[in-house]
Amino acid sequence: MTETLSEQQLLDLRQAFSSVDYDNDGLVYTKDIRKIFTYFDESLKTFIIEEDELKNLIDGIVLDNHDQITFTQFLTLLSYKFNVNDTIEELQEAFRMFDRTDSGFITIDDLWHGMQNLGENLTKHEIEEMMQEADRDQDGKINFAEFTEIIRYK
Structure with missing residues (x-):
């Protein structure tokens, strides 16, 4: 990410992700990604991805579990938002x-x-x-x- 995450932000992201990982298997259904954003506090608001942009990002990645993502894949999605600094x-x-x-x-x-x-x-x-x-x-x-x-x- 071009924006560096603090240790606290990374922990907060992990906690938000885990809040939607209902069976604690380390995977979240792609349809539930938007729910993760509802757990973001003010320090994470800049990481929220809009619905249409999120759909494009999800469509563009290859998912091993077809309709689920890992925490690492979630961080990768967030990084796309901040790697797009082309004017x-x-x-x-x-x-x-x-x-x-x-x-x-x-x-x-x-x-x-x-x-x-x-x-x-x-x-x-x-x-x-x-x-x-x-x-x-x-x-x-x-x-x-x-x-x-x-x-x-x-």
Whole structure:
């Protein structure tokens, strides 16, 4: 985390997590993560993740127990919130590296050229897979919102 946890905050996070670990097996159902936040005191309020952002984060991680997370995975979710310190200007600059024609979109050809410029010699299939993952609305191009989501949550 870019924000360092104090020992007390870590203990408080563990206690909040344990409050929702009803069978004390070290696992919490993902549907219950929001309940953990209700146990946060004022010193932990900055760690609360909004519903839509939480869904994106959960969808983006691989869970061994499918619908449950460990305390470590919970801390990892919280860290994503604080590792996202890219400013909008930095994200726009990165987007422009790929948007060669300044169209406001990244095409598959733009993506290939951008990856080549970064020294990534990817196959056509790998580029197509990247495009498919990033192109959430399936319109054949990546807009700035899709680009930002991929950068922040992957």
